[in-house]
Each structure stands twice: as structure tokens, then as C-alpha cells.
Amino acid sequence: MKLNKLSNLLLAASMTLAVAGTAQAQSRDTIQIAGSSTVLPFSSVVAEEFGNNFAQFRTPVVGSGGSSGGLRQFCQGVGANTIDVANSSRKMRPNEVEACKANGVKDIIEVKIGYDGIVFASRVDAAIFKLEPVHVFMAQAAQVPQNGKMVSNPYTRWNQIDKTLPDQEILLAIPGSNHGTREVYEEKVVVPGCNTLAEVKALDKDAASKFCTAMRTDGRVVEIAGDYTETLARLTAQKDALGVFGLSFYEANRDRIKVATVSGVEPNLDTIISGEYPVSRPLYIYVKGAHIGVIPGLQEYAMFHVSEGMSGFGSALESAGLIPLSDDERAETSQNIRQKKSL
Amino acid sequence: MTIIAENPIKAVAAPSQVQQKVIDSLNRRHRKENLFRRLGLTAVLISLGLVAVLFINIFSKGLPAFWQSAVTLDIYFDPQIIKIPPMPQQRDDESDNDFRQRHIEWQTEIGFVNFNRLITDSLQKVLPDANKHRRDLARVVTSGERFALRDMVVADPSIIGQTRTLHLLTDANIDVWLKGNIDRSLPDEQQQLSAKMREWVDKLSADGVIQNRFSLALFMNPDSRSSLASAGLAGAFMGSFYMMLVVILLAVPMGVAAAIYLEEFAPRNKITDLVEVNINNLAAVPSIVFGLLGASVLIGWFNLPMSAPIVGGLVLSLMTLPTVIIATRSTLKAIPPSIRQAALGLGASKMQAIFHHVLPLAIPGILTGAILGVAQALGETAPLLLIGMKSFVASIPASPFEQASALPVQIYLWQGNELRNFFEARTSAAIIVLLLMMISLNGLAIWLRKKYEKRW
Numbered sequence: 001m002k003l004n005k006l007s008n009l010l011l012a013a014s015m016t017l018a019v020a021g022t023a024q025a026q027s028r029d030t031i032q033i034a035g036s037s038t039v040l041p042f043s044s045v046v047a048e049e050f051g052n053n054f055a056q057f058r059t060p061v062v063g064s065g066g067s068s069g070g071l072r073q074f075c076q077g078v079g080a081n082t083i084d085v086a087n088s089s090r091k092m093r094p095n096e097v098e099a100c101k102a103n104g105v106k107d108i109i110e111v112k113i114g115y116d117g118i119v120f121a122s123r124v125d126a127a128i129f130k131l132e133p134v135h136v137f138m139a140q141a142a143q144v145p146q147n148g149k150m151v152s153n154p155y156t157r158w159n160q161i162d163k164t165l166p167d168q169e170i171l172l173a174i175p176g177s178n179h180g181t182r183e184v185y186e187e188k189v190v191v192p193g194c195n196t197l198a199e200v201k202a203l204d205k206d207a208a209s210k211f212c213t214a215m216r217t218d219g220r221v222v223e224i225a226g227d228y229t230e231t232l233a234r235l236t237a238q239k240d241a242l243g244v245f246g247l248s249f250y251e252a253n254r255d256r257i258k259v260a261t262v263s264g265v266e267p268n269l270d271t272i273i274s275g276e277y278p279v280s281r282p283l284y285i286y287v288k289g290a291h292i293g294v295i296p297g298l299q300e301y302a303m304f305h306v307s308e309g310m311s312g313f314g315s316a317l318e319s320a321g322l323i324p325l326s327d328d329e330r331a332e333t334s335q336n337i338r339q340k341k342s343l
Numbered sequence: 344m345t346i347i348a349e350n351p352i353k354a355v356a357a358p359s360q361v362q363q364k365v366i367d368s369l370n371r372r373h374r375k376e377n378l379f380r381r382l383g384l385t386a387v388l389i390s391l392g393l394v395a396v397l398f399i400n401i402f403s404k405g406l407p408a409f410w411q412s413a414v415t416l417d418i419y420f421d422p423q424i425i426k427i428p429p430m431p432q433q434r435d436d437e438s439d440n441d442f443r444q445r446h447i448e449w450q451t452e453i454g455f456v457n458f459n460r461l462i463t464d465s466l467q468k469v470l471p472d473a474n475k476h477r478r479d480l481a482r483v484v485t486s487g488e489r490f491a492l493r494d495m496v497v498a499d500p501s502i503i504g505q506t507r508t509l510h511l512l513t514d515a516n517i518d519v520w521l522k523g524n525i526d527r528s529l530p531d532e533q534q535q536l537s538a539k540m541r542e543w544v545d546k547l548s549a550d551g552v553i554q555n556r557f558s559l560a561l562f563m564n565p566d567s568r569s570s571l572a573s574a575g576l577a578g579a580f581m582g583s584f585y586m587m588l589v590v591i592l593l594a595v596p597m598g599v600a601a602a603i604y605l606e607e608f609a610p611r612n613k614i615t616d617l618v619e620v621n622i623n624n625l626a627a628v629p630s631i632v633f634g635l636l637g638a639s640v641l642i643g644w645f646n647l648p649m650s651a652p653i654v655g656g657l658v659l660s661l662m663t664l665p666t667v668i669i670a671t672r673s674t675l676k677a678i679p680p681s682i683r684q685a686a687l688g689l690g691a692s693k694m695q696a697i698f699h700h701v702l703p704l705a706i707p708g709i710l711t712g713a714i715l716g717v718a719q720a721l722g723e724t725a726p727l728l729l730i731g732m733k734s735f736v737a738s739i740p741a742s743p744f745e746q747a748s749a750l751p752v753q754i755y756l757w758q759g760n761e762l763r764n765f766f767e768a769r770t771s772a773a774i775i776v777l778l779l780m781m782i783s784l785n786g787l788a789i790w791l792r793k794k795y796e797k798r799w
Contacts, residue, residue, distance in 0.1 A: 030746050032649055032731075040735065041761060044568035048737040052490050055450035061650055061746040063734035081646050124533070227759045252761045254533045255525050316486065316569055 028080040029296050031060035035070020035087030036180050037227045038116055038246050039283050042322050043087050046305045049316065050297070053304075057297035062087075064227075067180030071286070075100035078290045084298055086286040089116065089180030097343055107289020107342040111302050112333050114311055115323035117247035117272040118184055118279045121257040123235050127166030129242065129260030133193030133278070135161050139170045140190065140221045142214035145199035153216045169220075173234045173243040176225035184281040185244055186213055189262070192278075232256065247272070248321020272323050280323070289340050302337045306330055401778075405771025411558035411572065412518045413510040414484060414547065416465045418492065420503045424460050427452050430500050453497060458489035462511065469552055470543055479540045484511045487570025510556055515571040515765040517544050521553070524764045535764075561772060565739045566748065571762055576773055578739045582652045582732070582747030583721060589656025589743060590663055590720050595713045597660075598667025605668070606675045607697050626665035633658045634726025642730060650731035653743040658730060659720040666719065670712020674705045707795035714788040718781050724751040750777045 033043055044062045051059025065073065067088040074086035075096060092110065100108060120131055138161045143150045158165035175181040194200055194212035203211060215221055222241075224231045231243040235257060242260070247267055250259055259267055262279055271277040285305060292299045304310055311317040312324050325333065335341075431449050433442040462484050467473040473480050488511045495502055516535040519525050521544065531538055547553040564575030609615045637658035641647045647654045678701050686696035727733065733752050740747035748756065754773045760766040 028648060032734075032746075034731070034734070037759075041568060044735040044737070047735070048567060048569045051737055053454045055454070056447045059736070059738040061731075061734045061736050063650070063731055079646075081642055081649065083649075228761065229759045229763065232763065249761045252535070253763055254535070255529055256763065258533075320569075 030058045031085065031295055031298055031301055032063070032083040033060055033085040033087060033285075034063035034065050034073050034083045035085075036067040036089040036283070037064045038067075038089040038179075038181060039087035039113070039285065040064050041248065041320055042113065042283070042311075042317050043085075043285065043305070045316055045320055046301070046310055049310065050301055050304050054297065054300065057300065060085075060297075060301060066178035068178055071096050071100075074286060074288065075103055075105050077103045078105055078288065082288075084288050084291045084295050085301070088284045088286060089281065090183050091282075091284065092286060092343065105288060105290070107340065109287040109289055109302070109337060109340055110343055111285045111287060111306060111337060112282050112325060112329060113285055113305055113322070114317065114325050115272060115280050115282050116321070117267045117277060117323065118181060118188070118281070119245050119247055119250050119267045120242055120260040120262065121235075121245050121250055122242050122260065123239055124256055124258050126239055126258075127168055128258070129158075129166065130164060130264065131260045131262050132162075133189045133263065134196050135165060135193070136172075136189050137191075137193035137197075137212065140172055140174070140215055141194070141212075142216045143211065145197055148199065150199070150211075153218075156220070169240040171238055171241040172221045173224050173231045173241050174221060175231075175244055176223040178225060180281075181244065181246065182223075184279070188279045188281070246321070247323075251321050269318075269323060283322070287337070289342055292340060299337065299340075303334065306333050306337070401771045401774050404768050405773075405775045407522060408768035408772035409558055409561065410555045411560065412513045412521050412548075412553050413556045414466075414513050414553045415508065415510050416462065416469070416484075416552075417506050418461050418465050418509050418511075419506045420492075420496065421461060421464065422504050424464075425453075425456050425458075425496060425503050427456065427496075427500070427503075430497075450497060453493055456493070456496075458492045459486075461492055462488065469547065469550075476537075476539050479537055479543070482514050482540070483517065483543070485514050485570045485572035487564075487567055487573035488512060512558075512560055512572045513544075513553060515762060517553070518572060519764040520544060521548055521555070522768075524768065561769075565737055566735060566753065566756070567737060568735060568760075571760075571765060574757070574769065576750065576753060576776060578736050579748040579750045579753035579773075580776075581740050582655070582736075583750045585652035585740065585743040585747065586656040586659055586749060587717055587721060589653060590660050590717055591713075593657070594660040594663040594667055594716065594720075598664050598713070598716075599671050599709055601664075602668045602671030602675065603697065603702070606672045607693070607701075622665050622668050626669060628662075629725075630662055630723055631725040631729065633662050634729035636661070637726060637730045648744055648746070650734045650736065650746040650748075651744050652732075652740065652747050652749070654730050655727050655732055655749060656743065658726045659723060662723065662726065663716040663720045666716035667709075667713055670716070671705070671709045674708030674712065675701065677708070678704050704797060707792050710795075711788045711792045714784055714791070718784040718788075721784070722751055722777065722781060724749075724755060727752050728755075750780070 031047075033047065040062055047060040047062050050057065063070075063083075067086075067090055070083070070086040071088060071092060073083050076082050092108070097108065100106075120129065120136070122129060135158070138144055138153075138155060139158070141153055144153050144155070145151075146154070155161050156170060157167060158170055159167045161170075174185060191209070191212045195208070200208050200211060222234065224234065224243075228243075228245050228249040231245060232249075232253065235241045235243050243257070245257070250257060250267075261267075262277065265271050265277045267277045267279070272280045285302065287298065287302050306325070308330065309315060311322060312330070315324070318324055324330075428449065431442065431445045433439075437445075459481060463473075463477070463480050466480055466483055470480070491511075492509075495507075516525075517540075520527070520536055520541060525535065534541070536544070544553065560573045561575045562580075563577055564573050565578030566576075567574040605615065605619065609618075637654055641654050641657055642649055647657075682700050682704065683696050686700045687693070691699065727749055732747070732749055733756060734746065734748070735756065736746050736748050738745075750773065754770055754777065757766045757770040757773060760769075
């Protein structure tokens with residue numbers, strides 16, 4: 001008898017679950033966000049404040065997965081089981097826009113939320129680095145020019161590349177290719193550094209870009225697929241390692257790591273805003289236009305994200321390490337959201 | 344024997360030689376045994392040592408995080424600052440929906456109140472020269488506490504005009520500073536707190552205004568990123584709870600039913616053999632595969648919500664099912680056939696024999712298997728990462744269909760938080776909570792087995 005009652009109870013409970021499940025599946029009232037782990041801390045703060053400030057909307061859910069991963073999820077289609085916002089630390093590529101459109105995601109609203117700097121940092125007890133882009137290229141390249149010929153990278157210590165660099169093993173921890181940061185690192189440091197070489201200028205465009213981004217494979221350059229904590233762990237384990245971080249991560253861990261100057265400029269809020277520090281990039285969120293009006297609060301979330309109070313100077317996002325947009329940019333971005341301007 | 348016959352001189356010596364041989368071989372065998380014993384003991388000691396290192400490491404890091412620095416302040420709910428209309432009351436002719444609408448508008452109105460002012464105003468009373476450092480002043484108390492004040496007003500607007508003594512959590516970096524988790528001798532540019540702030544904090548701490556208090560936030564709050572000091576485990580705990588509920592409701596009854604059928608009723612043929620082999624195989628499938636299945640089938644085809652405990656629960660049920668089936672079957676096998684035979688002999692049907700006589704005896708074993716399966720599911724992380732449960736969720740889920748995180752995933756998320764000085768300890772604290780839950784589940788399993796165990 002007892003057993004019978006128990007099984008009836010279980011049956012009833014699972015039936016309720018199943019019924020509730022089908023009812024739930026049709027609509028969703030929570031904004032779903034995924035993508036770049038650089039944007040994630042900022043978006044999370046916005047999501048939390050959004051939920052706290054707007055009693056009528058639920059707190060959005062922010063996932064990670066890297067810029068590429070987020071955009072891929074974003075482009076899967078339209079509907080309650082697809083995400084509403086993709087965070088990206090780089091601009092969406094034309095082929096991604098096409099892939100999106102092919103899957104029916106036609107209205108993509110691009111929202112620039114601010115800027116972030118990319119810094120090279122070493123352990124606080126290690127030597128000081130004064131990097132030039134060409135040094136980074138020389139350290140990570142598969143082949144380097146020597147006496148007019150391309151030879152496979154012979155450098156094992158930084159001071160072999162340039163006398164001004166410390167006498168220290170070359171060990172570079174760079175973000176994996178799933179990160180938007182990687183693209184910016186190559187675009188703003190490696191390639192410009194590579195292009196300063198006379199031998200590269202002589203090459204044609206395709207050969208040069210292939211040559212510049214080819215990476216050595218002897219284990220001196222490590223690609224980190226996880227987030228910056230993993231890079232930090234690498235530095236903790238190996239004193240000589242030089243890691244690539246976001247400025248905000250460095251700011252939160254100044255007691256453990258110190259930054260290298262690039263082209264003689266130290267990265268900070270001012271030098272990044274003024275453009276003196278070369279390695280900075282805009283951060284974006286991409287909003288699915290078709291979900292506005294379906295998922296409650298989506299447009300308001302995007303507006304909130306770029307509002308002065310949330311991401312302007314002196315705001316919560318600025319203290320979290322985001323470099324704010326200029327007033328003009330902010331006005332333009334807000335306008336784009338209001339008009340649902342699609343890519 | 345032949346040797347003795349051939350050589351009589353040796354024959355005298357022979358017994359001693361044989362003896363010698365035996366003694367040698369005995370010594371050899373003893374040596375081997377000793378060696379093996381020592382090896383075994385070393386293995387045990389090494390593993391115990393490793394466990395001890397793990398536990399000491401986690402506990403030494405994590406235990407301090409259960410206490411968190413909080414500042415005791417007399418907060419005056421100043422009517423000059425909190426200027427809000429009275430809380431709306433539902434009128435007789437008003438529908439629930441309209442009332443809710445009005446209530447939300449009222450709450451939005453409250454959202455415009457600067458609750459930080461209440462905190463800074465009361466801090467000014469305990470801090471000299473506070474006015475000159477307003478930026479620092481606003482950062483003493485973690486930003487999430489202003490919502491706690493707001494919630495107090497929403498819950499009871501009559502509080503306006505009154506003064507309450509409250510313990511408010513300090514900023515995460517203050518906690519780090521006071522606990523010594525950052526090197527105090529570092530120069531200004533490497534510190535997280537400004538020189539003024541450090542001076543204030545040390546003074547307040549010496550005065551007893553800032554004290555280390557047991558952190559309720561760790562248990563009562565969901566995760567937070569805008570106010571790191573208030574980040575807690577409640578959201579993840581509820582997420583895990585709902586998932587375990589689904590596992591218990593689905594995997595356990597299904598697993599037990601399947602096991603009873605296979606063990607007692609199913610005919611022995613090729614098909615049941617195949618089923619049996621596959622169940623064993625299923626138990627060996629890496630858990631991440633179930634995550635992929637959940638992502639593509641449950642979310643992709645059945646349109647279940649992403650990051651929801653219901654999906655996590657279904658995926659973990661699949662993973663736990665073979666464990667439950669195998670445990671139940673071996674328990675059923677261990678019940679002496681005489682019980683069945685006696686029941687059948689007295690005229691019970693097969694069904695009666697099993698449900699009235701065999702199953703009650705098997706229940707402790709089944710429960711043990713089920714609890715161990717659930718404990719295993721509780722600690723599982725990999726499949727959850729694939730169904731979106733590693734998202735940042737800043738709310739406590741009210742049902743299994745709402746977005747949530749899970750305890751092991753929360754550990755993973757905190758491990759990746761950029762404020763390492765604060766979250767290293769927080770992560771270890773979360774590990775301790777998870778470990779305690781596991782140990783108590785396993786303890787429950789042992790207790791049940793001991794209590795209901797029958798010997799034949």
C-alpha cells in the first residue's frame with residue numbers, strides 16, 4: 001500500500017513537471033546573453049543592475065563562450081531557444097552576418113558599449129618590459145628575417161631580440177583563437193610589428209599576412225583557451241612568462257602582475273582614450289531585432305547598457321574597468337538602438 | 344629422492360639442504376609479503392596525505408570566507424532623501440493586474456531614490472574628513488547593500504523617518520585588506536584601495552565599527568558581479584536542489600522499475616542480454632556526452648529553456664539511471680531465493696512475492712544506490728556547461744524552469760572571477776559547502792544501509 005502511494009505521488013509529480021515544461025517552452029521572459037569573456041564582467045554588472053532597477057523585468061542571464069562562440073549561438077536562428085544578445089570583443093565579421101541572415105536572423109543591432117585595452121603583463125617580481133610591436137612579432141613568429149633570408153625563429157631569450165629587453169626566456173601566453181582578444185592582439189600588435197620589417201614590405205600582401213601571423217610551434221608561445229585566470233595561473237607557475245590580459249583584469253590584480261609599456265606608453269584609462277596606447281579595441285553587444293517586443297525588456301536593457309549612469313565616466317562599469325564611449329558615440333549608439341538600426 | 348640414492352654422503356646433508364631450500368623460499372616469500380605490505384601501506388599513506396593536503400588547502404583558504412567584514416551603522420531613513428508616494432493599496436474595483444501595474448510603478452519610483460546617500464550620510468558621522476573624499480566614501484559599503492535598504496522600505500514604508508542599526512557588508516577589497524589577503528606593504532599603485540581608504544578602514548576596524556561577522560550573504564544571496572562582496576550561493580544551491588529533485592523523481596523510479604523488470608520478469612534471451620550490456624555501457628559514457636545530448640535534443644528539439652535546472656535535471660537523470668539500475672539489480676540478486684520461494688510456496692503471485700517480500704528487503708540497498716547516484720549527479724559539472732548553466736545568473740530561481748546555476752558550476756565561475764584576492768577564498772568556501780553536502784548524502788546512505796540492513 002505504502003509503495004503504491006509513493007509511486008502515485010512520483011507519477012503525479014513527474015506529470016506536473018512535464019505539463020509545466022510544455023507551457024514554459026513557448027515563451028521566455030528572461031533575456032539570454034552569451035559571448036565574449038571580456039565583455040561578460042561588464043554585461044553581468046549591467047544585467048544585475050537592470051534586474052535591480054526595473055521591477056517589471058527579470059534579471060538577464062549572461063553566459064560566456066568567447067566572441068565567436070556567442071555570435072555562432074546568436075546566429076542559430078530566431079525563437080525562444082536562441083539567445084537575444086551576443087557579447088563580442090570584436091566587430092562581427094561579414095561572413096558571420098551572412099550566416100546569421102541565412103538562418104533568419106535579419107535584424108542585428110550593433111551596440112558599441114565602450115573600449116578595453118589589451119595589456120602585456122608579467123609577474124610582479126619579474127623584470128620590466130618595454131615592448132615594441134616588432135618585439136612581440138619576433139618573439140612569436142615562426143620565421144624571422146635574418147641577413148635578407150627567412151629563417152626559422154632562432155630567438156630563445158628576449159635580449160637576443162633587442163638589447164633593451166630583459167635577459168629572460170621567451171614565454172608568451174596569448175589568448176586562444178576562440179577569443180576576440182586574439183584577433184585584436186594580432187591586428188594591433190603582431191601585424192604592425194611585422195610590417196615594420198623591410199623584408200616583409202618586399203613581400204606581396206597575401207604572403208606578408210601569412211608570414212606575419214604564422215606562429216612558432218616550439219612551445220614558447222602558449223595559447224590559452226580559458227579566461228584570464230588561466231593566463232594568471234600560467235604566470236604564477238612560470239616566472240618568466242609574459243601574458244596577454246585585458247586592462248580591467250590587470251587593474252583588479254595589480255598586486256600580482258605588472259604591465260609592460262607598448263611603444264613607450266603605459267596602458268591606462270587616459271592613454272587608451274587619447275589613443276596613445278595602441279592596443280585597444282571597442283567592445284560590442286549585438287541585439288537580435290526580431291526579439292525586441294517579444295522578450296520583455298530587451299530594448300530597455302540595451303539602452304540601459306549605454307546609458308550615461310551605467311557606462312559613463314564615474315559609473316559602475318568604469319570602475320569595473322570599461323573605458324567609456326565619448327558623448328558623440330554614446331548619442332549615436334543610443335539613437336541606433338532607438339531606431340533599431342540593423343547591420 | 345634420486346639425488347639421495349646417487350650420493351650417500353650428500354644424503355646426510357640432504358635434509359639440511361632441503362630445509363635450507365625451504366627456509367630460503369620461506370624467507371623469500373616473507374620478504375615479498377613484507378614488501379607488498381609496505382607498498383600497500385605507503386600507497387594508503389600517500390593517498391591519505393594527498394587528501395589531507397587537499398583538505399588543509401581548501402579549509403585553510405575557505406574557512407575564513409565564512410566570516411566577512413561588515414560595518415555597523417545607524418542608518419537614518421531620511422524622509423528628505425526618500426521622497427516617495429505612499430505604497431498603493433488595492434482598491435475594491437481594481438483588478439489584480441492593474442494593482443500589480445501600479446505597484447511596479449511605485450517600485451520604479453523608489454528605484455530613483457539615492458539609497459547610497461543614506462549610507463554615506465551615516466558614514467560621515469563615524470569618519471572624520473569624510474567630506475573631502477566623497478569618492479572613497481561611496482565605496483566603503485558594497486554597492487549591493489543599497490538594494491537591501493530599498494527592500495526594507497518596500498517591505499515596510501513606515502520605516503521612513505526612523506533609525507535602524509544595520510550591519511552592512513563592506514566592499515570586497517576592504518575585506519581582502521583586513522584579512523591580509525593582499526600584501527599590506529605594497530606601494531600605493533599596486534594597492535586596490537586608496538591610501539585614505541586604508542587609513543579609514545584600519546581606524547574603523549580598530550574602533551570595532553567594522554567587524555568580521557558570519558557571512559549570511561554567502562548563503563542567502565545569489566551570485567553577484569556588480570557588488571562582489573554580496574555574491575552568494577543561494578541561486579546555485581536552488582539550481583542544484585531543483586536538479587536533484589528532477590533526478591530523484593525521474594531516475595530513481597525509472598531505474599528501480601527497469602531493474603525489477605530486468606531482474607525478475609524479463610525473459611532471458613539475446614535481447615535482454617543486449618539491453619544489459621548497453622546499460623553497463625551507458626554507465627561508462629563520459630558525462631559530457633549527455634550534455635551534448637541535452638543541448639541538441641532537449642533545448643534544440645523540445646525547446647526547453649536554456650540554463651534551466653529542468654534540462655540539467657533531465658541530463659543528470661540520464662547519467663544517473665544506469666547507476667541506479669545496476670545498484671538495484673545487484674541488491675535484488677543478493678536477496679536469498681528462499682524468500683521468493685517461500686512466498687510463492689504460500690500461494691503468492693510473482694508480483695506479490697516481489698512487491699511484498701523481496702522489494703522491502705531490497706529497499707536499503709536500492710536507497711544506497713540511489714543516494715550515491717544522486718551525490719554523483721550533484722557534483723557533476725561537465726554536462727551542465729554545455730546546456731548554458733555556466734551563465735551568470737543574478738537571481739534565485741523560483742521553479743526548475745527558471746535560469747539558474749549549480750553548485751559545482753558556481754565554483755567554476757568564481758574560480759574565473761577577476762578579483763582573485765577575494766574570490767580565491769570564496770571559491771574554497773563554496774567547495775566546502777559542496778563537500779559537506781556530498782559527505783552528508785554519503786553519510787545518509789551509510790546510515791540507511793546500517794539501519795535497515797538484514798543478514799541471512
